[in-house]
Amino acid sequence: MRHHVLAAAILSTFSSAYAADDTTLQTVEVRADKPAGSDTSVTVQNDRANNRTLGDMLEQVSGVQSSAFGPNAGAPVIRSLSGSRVQILEDGQSIMGMNAISGDINIPFDPLFARSATVSKSSDSVRYGGNAIGGSVNVDSGILSRKMEDKDHELELVLRKGYNDADAQGLRLNFNNSKNFSTNIQLSFQSIDHYKIPGNSKASVCNTGLFPATGGINSFIADSCQKEARIQQMYNKSSQPYIEQFIRDNPDWADGDFSFYTNNPTSVWQRKTYVNPANPAYVPGTPRTVENRINRDVTPDYHGTLGNSYSNNAHFGVGTTYFFNQGYVGVSLDSKESKYGVPGFSMENKSFGANYDEGLPVGVKIRQDKYALEGKLLSPVAYVDSAELRVSRLNNTSGETIGPTNANEYAFDTTQAELLLAQQRAGALSGVVGVSHRARDVTGSGPQLYLPDVGTTSNALFIRQNLDFDWASFDAGFRHEKVEHEIEASGFKTSRNAANTKLADRKFSLNSYNLGAAFELGKLWGAKLRYGSSERAPDINELYASNRHYSIMTQEEGNQNLKAERARNIELSVLFGLGGFKLTGTAYQMKYDNFLYLGHSGLQTANRLPLKYWKQTDTTVKGFELDASQAFSLGSYGKLNVSAFADLVKNKADNPDRLRTQNDGEYLPNMPTNRYGANLAWEHSGWKARLSSTYYDKQKYLGKSVSNEVPLDAYNMVNFQVSRAIDSPYARVTGLEVFISGSNLLNDDARPNNSPLKYIAPLPGRAFQVGLTMKL
Template identity: 25%
Template sequence: MKQKLSALALLVSGFSAVAQAAATDDIEKLEITGKRLPSAASEKLQANKLELDGQLLDQLKQQTLGATLANQPGVTSNFFGNSASRPVIRGLGGQRVVIGINGVPVRDMSAASDDQLVPVEPFFARTIRVVKGAAAVIPFGGEAMAGAVDVDDNRIPDILGDWAPSERFEAEAGMNAASSIMGQISDTYAGFAVNAALQIRDQSDYHVPGQAKASDCYNWEQLVGDSRLASRCQVTLSSPVWEYDGSAWVDATPLEDQQITHLGQQSRGKVNNSGSSTINMMLGLSKAISDNQYMGMAVSLLDTDRDIPGYIRRGATDSAVNIQSTVSRIDTKHQYLFTQSAWLNAVDTSLTYSQQQDEEYLGYQLANSFKLSTLQFAPRLTYTLLNAQPGELTLQAERQDLRSDGDDNYLPPVETNKYALYWLQNIEWQQFMLQLGGRYDQIRYDVDLDSDYHFGSGQGANARDRHFDLQSVNASLQWQLTDFWWVSASYTNADRAPSVSELYASNAHYALMIEEQGNAELQHENNESLEYATQLSLGEFTLAASWYENQYDDFIYLGNTGISRGGVAVQEWRQADTLNKGFEITAEYQWQTENLGHFTFSGFVDGVENKPRYHYDNSYDPFDFSNPVEPRPGEEEEYFRRKLDGESMPRVPADRHGLGVHWQYQQASLAINYLHYDKQQDLAQYEQPSASYNMVNLYATWQPAWLPSESRLFARVNNLTDADARPHQSFLRFLTPLSGRSVSVGFSYIL
């Protein structure tokens, strides 16, 4: 794995200088009273939320954001190897889940392609907040139709709020686990608050129980009639013998001629080409201008070299996929508190510039190269109306430039301009809390038709500039029936514009093992969402439940064409009405004992369905020439959708239930979490069912007396039972399961 040693040396030397200076220079932390400091929109939003921080977050942290959140109610991950895993919320991910850092959306390539990493480091996070449901559209835009994940890493020290000097050093290593080392310093120097962090992580090819490939990939009967499964399994078959039995053609290949050839080197007990190395560094500064305002800036750099398991192309030699990525980002922020105003609270302004460079190789051949540059500007005004009714008004402007190159490039150069205005207002009256929200977006895509990009042969080849005007509204009401019981209802009507990949993708996308074809004629999709929730708290016992239904008009999805080309299945972006619905139930009980310590027992169950919304009875058949019938509007399109896509959308996460026990006694703690995934048999056309599996994870800590009070030793065990776990929503489930049993130990030194 390559390492950017010069960049590493530069940051380490800077780190040392800051730490040495901080030890000899102090400034007084400012205290602001009489005004509540403005909180993040993801915190203020009245929606179904998860908030992870403190010891719980330390317990859950993994090397990707998706893996960190994958065991939470209503949240899974797409899993593309241990180095690429993006959250999936309520069965939907990609362009319907926004990832944010301190409230600013992360604009990267991971939403467009599952093999791309999310440039967010969970180990830098103070808090990770998950907003589930369409209400997240109001502050984050249509790309948050399923929800949003907002990571607070305080990279720009908030010296008017919750910030205090600290030092942290952490190291972790083990068996079948990544080795990592991290250091972070928050202190003061020459009148500036400083936050500096560095992490280095490395993992070799990871181990799995049994064969890396699923048993289906060794089954002639399943492979012989399914070219898509053969592509997913990365195998070729000897020429089968077909015979007509009087009613259908059947496979009659003699047993000795049923030869399955696996591309690449077969592996047992290990996933080939799955290692990665990462350097992640961050430096933030802020300074108080007066007792009610401050300015700050942060710079960060992420450099990764990742082997991507899965696709193998056979040429003179086998060629596997490798992606080298560099992500740089500059954040600036100014905050002003209106200490003398009766109704104005604060105005804070963020300006963020990020640049991502991805180079995707097949062996030594550059297949795809993307350079994504994004500039984001967002001034936000928070205020309080009469009777202490808080609200906020925010303007968002964004410009994004995508440049592309490579022999197998699947996206043309596109410039994107976005402008949005959103409003949130709380109204409290006795036991009722009402939140109203509205958002307006203008989005424009300008595609560079004069570039050297080679358009393919599908709908994505008909590229043209597009413009969208979007409106979204939300109303959420919570009723506090008693001191221990509340109920809530939420209604959202939201629009989402098609993304760059949905409009313009063209040609083979080898990492996903498909030929992906966009459609430049796609219209915006609309979602009418209803959600009901309740929570009952009796002493140390809490029970909560939620039910949601999203009725999508013109839902944009990646549909089957029924053909293969160049060894991969051809899929194209389409749109049609779709239903997304599900539920989540959680329970928790706290038990404090005098002699045995403190116990927390928790459990949850969740389920989700993503199904086409068909409006006719399937009686129409355009190929029934004996009884020709004129189709009703949209009936012919429904016929072909049923044939090509079936009765379910693809890659829907399976229903789950989980149990957890956390025990704390004096300086020791132990957490055990069990998660069961059901079989997934709600299948799209040409999709195979997936088996059920169980996952058991352990996390233990010990705080010896010879370490500072916040420091600890810890041990982490993932997949204790060494299960063959293949998430149904993963593109790679036939080629690699989740990592087998891994054991790591480490220590965290905190001052």
């Protein structure tokens, strides 16, 4: 019951406040804002102190959750889609690497100085290619100035101290000549030794759900909880009334415990009669055999502390921009490093009966270096309003370790370039034409390889056009893209279970388009309608993976004969505005042809990992999102904003075949659950306060991994943050702010249903962070 208390209180405040406000606005002329476009996009400012990952930063956006692969790795999950279906960008350039393929690899992200992130919840394939078939996230790093800064110099210092949260330090420096040069330098560090949790690291169902009442073993629970689970049939020594005297005198004749007992008071052996004594342990009516249920933890079940949950992050960036009359050109260097543990998880699946205490923890090491050039030129030629060029080189190396030893390491070396030409506006018509090129080389090393070395190139041409009238706007876009995967020479070998015999190159030709409209419906209402058709080429893991992929607890096998995915999306949003009140409701449906998923074969390999193959089936993703907010002016007490949201998504196979239904179910496991959230935000005279409550419901749409997925309890995440801007007595100090924040205030055992580690690694328990920001 306590899960609902704060959410209900905030929603009650929302309802009563709106009712009161409705009576005071009768004489005020208001009208709804005309929708700016047909896409569903949201920009989130990085003003929350307790963002650990990019997924954490965006998890209060309706329709977006974090993958939560432990507390140190969290990617945005948009309407149940993630990985290679959600394009992750920084300053307009893709930073997708191993994080799109292996869930324990975090997206390099600076939680201190990243300015904002823009989420497109609709398919964004026309703009960013097939890897945005499920949407995109574009992070503004703040490294480059795109306009001259207001002051000729500013130094920002950040200090944070955490209780069950990270310690952090950082500085950001800008200096410029107020005319044409501006340089930014960023340096930050975050670290924590371990996270505390409310109870045990393994969920209670790891024991209560391991042996179902219907009999046997729930292999889904055993695999997910990393358990050794077996059932042995043992002879029941209490089932027979007499002890076999001859066998007791001649134990070498026995075939097992059952040989020592009998139902007869006498027995004849070698023509001699033996009197059998009574069995003192005999219990009439008991069965001849009993089950011995073996339940052993392969990995530790921690209490109070989440084992192997340390994290260390470092970031250095520098960017310089030169401004001139017709635009700017900027160059930047950005380097991020991360080292962290994958909690409650082992990459050593030892044989039954082994000494599991000798298992070694899993660690992740990430190093990402990005070199970028960005420029914008206004009116370069006739009929062109502006030209934008972005070029970057991204070197991302991600590796998994078993104890101190490298298990595998993959280097993603990516070169990408994009040119955008915005046409001069002609009446209501405006638009952009673009070309893009991306070349990526993936090379691996180490004993636990599951991917070959592959080179991938992508070339695309796209166009987007907009018609903007007073009462409505219309948009359309088209993209043609060619993707080629080329196998490179390496020592990689596929497993004996592989679907591929000899690895081969693949080429894909993709076409994507979208049509949209946004209308103003009277003074109070608006509507958006969007339709899109998008295609995505299978990525290298879906085509070529083979061998043990421990981070997803699977013997993963790709299939190089897979087809491209195609999604046909339709989305409708209705908007209402009245004074300070805004309401948006969105319903959507995405129908996928050849939806790629990792399907269970029904078998396990010798290392007790489930054997899964990349397969395809038609799938429908549908759901809704509801967002509401009310702004209040409190006069001398400041201003208050009250908001609430709800979302629901279902990802269901269309007409699945018998094997899909039997092994994987209609719904895939680890789907996001429906949520209900509410927020209070208040500002006054340098004070800022925010209180939020998000209720994660118990999952109703469950998948299978041969055995049924077991739902976990609902939970409520309650967070707060309070900050105060202080006037400094020193002239050089232009800004001083202190804050305190708290997360998971109810100390709930929080296990997101979409987390692959939900059964063995909950989110951190109650946590606090205090901090100071100083500007000079």
